[in-house]
Amino acid sequence: MEKTAKILRDNNAEIMKIWQNQVVQEVLASKESDSIALYNQLPDLINDIARLMIRYDKMEGFNKDEKYIEILKTSEEHGKQRSTKVYYTAEQIVHEYIIFHRTLSEFLISHNGYSEKVSDLLKYVIETSILKSVGSFSRSIQDMQEKLIGTLAHDIRNPLAAAQLSLEMMKQDKTGEWTNKTRIAAQRSVKKAINLIEGLMNGITVKSGEGMLLTFESSDLLKEMKFVHAESKEVYTREINLEYNAKKIIGIFDKTAVKRLVDNLIGNAIKYGSIDKPITISIEDEEDAVAIKVHNWGNPIPLSKQEQIFKFMGSAKRDKKPVSASWGMGLTLTQIVAEAHGGDINLVSDEKTGTTFTVNLIKQFNEVGKRRAKLTFVLDNI
Template identity: 25%
Template sequence: MKQYTVEEAIGQHFSMLYPEEGNRRDESMGHLRSAAIEGRYRGEGVRQRKNGDLFLADVSITAIYEEGVLTGFTKVVQDLTERNTLVQERDLSRSDSIQLRADAEYRERFVATLTHDLRSPLAAARTGADLIVEYPDQPEKVRSWASRISDALHRADKMIADLLDASRLHAGQGLALQCHECDLRPLAEQLREELAVRHGPRFHVEVDGDTTGYWSGDGLRRVLENLLSNAVKYGEKEQPITVRMRRVDDRMLLTVHNYGTIIPVEDQPKLFQPFHRTHLAEVSGQQGWGIGLALVKGIVEAHGGIVKAESYPKEGTKFTCDIPVDARSAKQKLKV
């Protein structure tokens, strides 16, 4: 299946069976960790043959324990190329009607979200404006009301921007970002200070190496805002939330880690879909649109990078953004 002889395979790390992108995300070791913790890992993914060809595979990895000690793993791989081709041919005739239904559902969610959630900031702005009109001779209060109006309109503007960007991503369009030289460390430190005011001193920033590069500062701020907001919403209260930045050659690894309820493996592939909320998010009582992680993925990919989620018992949940140090060379839609 993978074209290696027994002699060529014995003694080699099994990461050689993963494509370059998978190894950059450390998928091979992640799958072993899942198997070691849960007893077994099962999933579909892209693998690589000796000649460089890629194929879709069903992979099952089982941990082997002797007297409670992990001694190794067994791995079973099935080539899904033929099955995938048959499924695609079977589903081709259904694709148009399915897409129409999906587009209709998306439009409904878009309009419902826009009309419902915009009411709150607009109502706050209107109330402030009415108070200014009624009491124009109270300058201190007028300044306070004007500040509230500005904050409310800023929230409304951010909502609209997020929804429009989510719509572009749903349509398969890239995000247009301005790329310039910036430093991630002060950006992360500023967010840490802002969040500490509302949620206490539980946020930490760790740095390994140079943190400057050519990116969209506004875009990466939105990435960190969304990831940190999720960590606050769904992480364990009072436990630390950590932003780590580590430079590896010409890549920057930006991670946000928190402790708390893990994200089930079956939910992880859907995390970055627009308007998708996991069962954990739905039952948590936390409000959300389900577009924050979709925006994270869109912004990271617009930088020529990738984003992945890892969630394990005791280890917590970690989102890692892997982006080039100089995103000006990214093939995605960037205004430089």
Template identity: 30%
Template sequence: MTLASDQNTDARGLSPLSLRMLELREPVFAEWMKKVSSSVKGAGSLPHPILINTLPTLYDNIAEALTPDYPRTGAASVTPSAAMEHGGERARLTNYEVTAVICEYQILRTTIFEVLEQHGVALGTHEVRIISTAIDGAVRESATAFSLAQAAFREQFVATLAHDLRSPLAAATASAQVIPYLRDFDKLEKVAGKIVENLGRIDKMIQDLLDTAVFQGGQRMSLHPSCFDIAELAGDVCEQAATVFGPRFELTGPSVHGWWDRDAIKRALENLISNAVKYGAPDTPVRISYQTYHERLLLSVHNRGDPIPPDQVESIFQVFRRATAARQGEKQGWGIGLPFVRSVAESHGGSIDVDSDQERGTTFAIDIPLDCRPFQNAPVLS
């Protein structure tokens, strides 16, 4: 029985070339995985079943197509389902760009020809054309499915955004509507405070959305560096967080003056603290610390709780994507907080690091130069 999509249980109808190609499936994919893991960004960290994906089915479909009278001729009968599923899974389960998906197929084509040649399997012009045409078709189908899945992620994001905006907007509207009927100044002040608070939530959501549009397009954040003390800023952020989440924040570090964008660093730190509270173990301390080394600032936020699986670390920095545990849990979010933090770090000429383990806890660290001004034109990741 083959792995082909028709699940053919009788190989007697296949040609010797098709049978030989089926016999060489494992050597082909052993070599393919080796090449892809070393040359396609993100492939090396994928678990084996995720990396191999639906490609063996595609491979066996191609093998069947090499039999002259077998009812599987032309790319249309070889690639659609397996290739579309491959593209969809790559969008959902990896951090690939569409170019990585295309590269995988290019490597598969080369590997097939190389392994067949190494094992003395001669291919005629017609057979070469069948294999190449099938893989070209798979590239088109996979790229289309990948793009559709990415579009779906964006639509989900927009739907979540619309839903999240309605809540504070409705609260602000309701508060505004009762103002004409209030005569008690204390009650009026309280209602006005609710309006300001909810409008602030809306403003932050819109600002996050604008920032997302910038760094998703590979553009740099527009920084406005000024010289300030990180100790003062971190103290203010922790004090504000304590009023919302309670006195669970531990701040350590000396006075450190540097040239950074105050608002961007503040919002990045707020995101990391919010993330630590959201996903950390309840009623455990959240530690914020900062230190300098070799003219750099290391600003970190640590929490206890379930660790981030190693194969999902990179996905949490992708726009609209979160780690599996977060997506499957009850925590709500847009999946743009950590990508924003990465954008802030990179725009300052630095980077962000994460260390996560059951015993060590989870630590996110912004590592940037003390003076970001010379590095504002450095490229950032899209």
């Protein structure tokens, strides 16, 4: 099969071009992907198949070869990548491989490089690749779903704990002096928990490349941030300051998601920051955007972990300090919400300046209405 292997190696780019043209015509989800995404893993697959053909004239034993194992890993990576692309399904991944098989076969036939042995090897390798790719795709979707639901479930604890605390205070208020105030606080916390539960239900229907369902409307973001600040001061005993440079910040936002975003950053600052120094929330109004910053003093996040901290399926922990939950939980939400508003999130953390998370949101990036956030970053630890 050395002749066939040479045909594959020498014509890799041409074969991929034929495959891509066919995929664009037949696989609907591919129309939402750029050419780089379409190419991703398959050129390596062609080269690995060619190497197998050189090493094995018969089918016996090749399934333990390191190149065959690499093919399986490549296929798993292909499925994982597809899980981050909107509209892909397991059926469409299978369709991609069917087109790949057909493209290889027709090309080799036209170049006199096809035989029964070649047919058997291609069929075995590609069928196994389909199993690995679809399995990886399904696990990735499940992991995305679990991560989003886990984030929401984690966030529900705070308002429920606050409501429980308010109810306990009402029971202990013999004079009735604080009853009305604690009742209002409990109602607000329960309402917040109900909103999060609705988000939890929406998270159950996650599809490839999609995150949570967001509701965009015109609102004054500064008003919402003042609410978050006031609520945080009620929940936490630490000093929390709010700074801003405008009277109003009007734009199209999912105000509930942005409030949850800031809640998570404040929670991280409380958990990891210095207990004897204040936490500062800063809202900076710019012409077309708004920057939300949450700063705390204390042990900085090690530079080696700062790049890993935003990875969707990863986690990072502070050195010399035990933590009860990974940074990744809240920062998953933060990144999804920031990117859904056309923005981003970045981190500066060192001993001299402390730790600052900055979230940038574009005011008019979205239109009013509901839509699901897209996952534009690659999954890890699948």
